[in-house]
Amino acid sequence: MGAIPRFATVLFTIAGICVALLFMLPVIWMLTSSLRPNAEIFAHFSPLTWQSIVPETWTLSNIVGLLGTGFGRSLLNSLIVTVITTTLGLVMAIMAGFAVSVLTFPGRNVLFAFFVVGFSVPFDAVAVPLSAQVREVGLTNSFFGLALAGLGNGFAIYLLRQFFLGIPRSLAEAARLDGASWLRVLWSVYLPLAKGPIIAAGLTLFVFQWQAYLWPLLVATDPKMQVGPVALAGLVSLSGVIDFSQMFAGALFLSIVPAGLMLWLQRYFVSSVSRSGMTG
Amino acid sequence: MAQVTLRSIEKRFGSTRVVKGVSLDIANGEFVSLVGPSGCGKSTLLRMIAGLEDISGGDLMIDGRRMNAVAAKRRNIAMVFQNYALYPHMTVAENMGFSLRIKGLPKAEIATQVRQAADVVGLGDYLDRLPRQLSGGQRQRVAMARAIVRHPAAFLFDEPLSNLDAKLRVQMRSEIKSLHQRLGTTTIYVTHDQIEAMTMADRIVVMNVGEVEQEGAPLTLYDHPESVFVAGFIGSPAMNLIEGTLSPDGFTAGPLTVPVRARATGPAILGVRPEHLILDPEGHAATVALVEPTGAETQVHLDLAGHKLTGVFRERIADAPGSTLHVRFDPDRLHLFDRETGKRIATP
Numbered sequence: 202m203g204a205i206p207r208f209a210t211v212l213f214t215i216a217g218i219c220v221a222l223l224f225m226l227p228v229i230w231m232l233t234s235s236l237r238p239n240a241e242i243f244a245h246f247s248p249l250t251w252q253s254i255v256p257e258t259w260t261l262s263n264i265v266g267l268l269g270t271g272f273g274r275s276l277l278n279s280l281i282v283t284v285i286t287t288t289l290g291l292v293m294a295i296m297a298g299f300a301v302s303v304l305t306f307p308g309r310n311v312l313f314a315f316f317v318v319g320f321s322v323p324f325d326a327v328a329v330p331l332s333a334q335v336r337e338v339g340l341t342n343s344f345f346g347l348a349l350a351g352l353g354n355g356f357a358i359y360l361l362r363q364f365f366l367g368i369p370r371s372l373a374e375a376a377r378l379d380g381a382s383w384l385r386v387l388w389s390v391y392l393p394l395a396k397g398p399i400i401a402a403g404l405t406l407f408v409f410q411w412q413a414y415l416w417p418l419l420v421a422t423d424p425k426m427q428v429g430p431v432a433l434a435g436l437v438s439l440s441g442v443i444d445f446s447q448m449f450a451g452a453l454f455l456s457i458v459p460a461g462l463m464l465w466l467q468r469y470f471v472s473s474v475s476r477s478g479m480t481g
Numbered sequence: 482m483a484q485v486t487l488r489s490i491e492k493r494f495g496s497t498r499v500v501k502g503v504s505l506d507i508a509n510g511e512f513v514s515l516v517g518p519s520g521c522g523k524s525t526l527l528r529m530i531a532g533l534e535d536i537s538g539g540d541l542m543i544d545g546r547r548m549n550a551v552a553a554k555r556r557n558i559a560m561v562f563q564n565y566a567l568y569p570h571m572t573v574a575e576n577m578g579f580s581l582r583i584k585g586l587p588k589a590e591i592a593t594q595v596r597q598a599a600d601v602v603g604l605g606d607y608l609d610r611l612p613r614q615l616s617g618g619q620r621q622r623v624a625m626a627r628a629i630v631r632h633p634a635a636f637l638f639d640e641p642l643s644n645l646d647a648k649l650r651v652q653m654r655s656e657i658k659s660l661h662q663r664l665g666t667t668t669i670y671v672t673h674d675q676i677e678a679m680t681m682a683d684r685i686v687v688m689n690v691g692e693v694e695q696e697g698a699p700l701t702l703y704d705h706p707e708s709v710f711v712a713g714f715i716g717s718p719a720m721n722l723i724e725g726t727l728s729p730d731g732f733t734a735g736p737l738t739v740p741v742r743a744r745a746t747g748p749a750i751l752g753v754r755p756e757h758l759i760l761d762p763e764g765h766a767a768t769v770a771l772v773e774p775t776g777a778e779t780q781v782h783l784d785l786a787g788h789k790l791t792g793v794f795r796e797r798i799a800d801a802p803g804s805t806l807h808v809r810f811d812p813d814r815l816h817l818f819d820r821e822t823g824k825r826i827a828t829p
């Protein structure tokens with residue numbers, strides 16, 4: 202006894218590390234490619250050797266060059282727009298999710314159906330006419346205009362509604378009898394219980410905005426208002442030749458933010474799962 | 482404290498009438514219990530009083546003021562829910578202090594009042610616990626303390642003991658009752674358990690399919706049920722009900738004839754409580770089906786001329802199933818009901 206499980210544990214750990222490394226490979230490739238000269242990237246591409254991912258020459262010139270194209274500004278724009286989308290969008294999704302799950306009013310389910318239908322329409326299909334409207338009201342090249350398309354997120358609403366529905370109604374009723382307004386019920390009872398789903402909804406909003414390409418392309422015509430993904434694509438046409446190492450460096454910057462965010466939020470996911478147990 | 486008056490209160494869910502014109506006067510400081518079988522509209526009525534459910538018709542008055550359109554949070558009514566509805570992320574103290582915090586009371590004042598209320602229900606040592614760290618009985622107490630701390634106009638209870646085990650239920654029953662005696666707050670207590678209602682309430686309101694069947698003091702309901710429904714619902718073991726016919730000769734059901742003083746004739750139901758069966762060698766012969774001694778008394782299931790009856794006797798009875806026992810009915814304790822309307826037939 203004991204020996205076999207330990208042996209199995211070792212085996213599973215080794216297998217786990219191998220799988221993890223396989224998944225990590227493209228990320229590592231991106232990382233090292235951004236730190237080697239452009240010419241080197243494809244020199245060792247086929248066949249795959251250890252040199253495919255380990256540079257012969259280490260250099261920061263790609264990153265310096267990238268920042269020279271104004272990429273830093275674009276990254277900052279991305280950050281600003283995404284923060285706007287995530288905060289405003291989360292507030293809206295929470296309110297909407299609360300309304301269609303806890304409040305009772307005529308047409309509640311119809312309203313919810315609208316939200317769901319809204320998010321099942323492919324965004325790309327409506328982006329062009331929508332951007333024309335944004336142009337008409339003069340929001341082109343503004344952060345708010347950039348954030349606008351991502352604010353209403355049907356999936357985030359759906360996610361929160363489902364969670365709110367699982368909270369016993371009597372909690373809201375008890376709070377009402379305790380003198381709480383509906384806003385107070387939401388703030389003091391529902392939100393503290395919904396940390397996990399709120400983070401999930403926030404990530405949905407974040408990712409939607411962070412990787413958005415079409416909408417920013419349509420709405421931000423001024424290069425100063427360009428966001429990261431658009432700037433990254435712009436590297437191709439600007440220099441004529443495709444500088445892959447600069448693109449890798451850009452992709453790296455664009456990945457660091459969401460990756461860091463996920464790592465930071467991970468513990469909240471874990472704690473929210475272990476803290477649940479509504480009736481228990 | 483408050484006086485609560487219902488005038489022809491109605492509740493409709495869509496086209497379904499769930500509460501059908503209920504009128505009640507609840508005096509200041511009274512403990513009233515609403516009882517009735519599951520689904521008869523007790524919770525709905527209570528929730529309308531609390532303001533959690535819109536009132537479809539009639540008037541709700543609290544201290545003479547019409548409350549139909551007043552929001553729940555302005556009615557100053559506290560409710561204890563069946564599942565306690567404690568805020569899971571708040572400690573006992575925070576649960577109790579929530580209403581005071583909303584009122585904007587200073588922190589120190591809240592702490593004092595929370596401590597006082599916690600002491601009333603014996604929760605002083607648990608103020609920092611979360612609800613999930615408490616037993617069922619303790620959660621029940623927190624729910625009560627949360628109501629007490631507000632000094633509300635009235636307490637509403639909706640089957641507060643149904644999630645507790647039998648022993649705790651009996652204990653909490655007397656705790657709630659003594660709490661009411663100490664605080665004197667108007668209390669409306671909903672239960673489907675008639676024993677709870679009998680033991681706790683000053684007055685019982687028996688409901689049946691959305692209507693008040695009868696109201697009165699517990700023993701009045703027990704001694705003078707106005708309908709077959711109340712007769713069968715109040716009392717445990719339940720009253721024996723025998724279907725038969727009233728004629729000038731008395732009440733007959735097959736070979737069984739019971740002399741009664743009633744002027745009415747026609748299809749009727751004879752009611753007799755188990756403790757009003759008397760052992761008498763001159764009585765009707767009945768076959769013993771089952772004997773259940775509880776020590777203080779003996780409960781015997783009998784077959785009397787094809788009617789299944791239950792008797793409760795002070796005597797210790799050791800007769801085996803199948804043997805014969807002679808019983809008669811206490812003539813002063815018989816109840817007669819009209820078989821068509823279910824209403825009580827007067828016996829002069």
Ligand SMILES: Nc1ncnc2c1ncn2[C@@H]1O[C@H](COP(=O)(O)OP(=O)(O)O)[C@@H](O)[C@H]1O
Nearest residue numbers: 494497499517518519520521522523524525526
């Ligand atoms: N929100 C609702 N919508 C439709 N019917 C309801 C609703 N709430 C309760 N009812 C119905 O009203 C009746 C009375 O319910 P309730 O007051 O909960 O009964 P009780 O508390 O006496 O068991 C039941 O038949 C129930 O199905």
Ligand SMILES: [Mg+2]
Nearest residue numbers: 523524525640
């Ligand atoms: Mg009920």
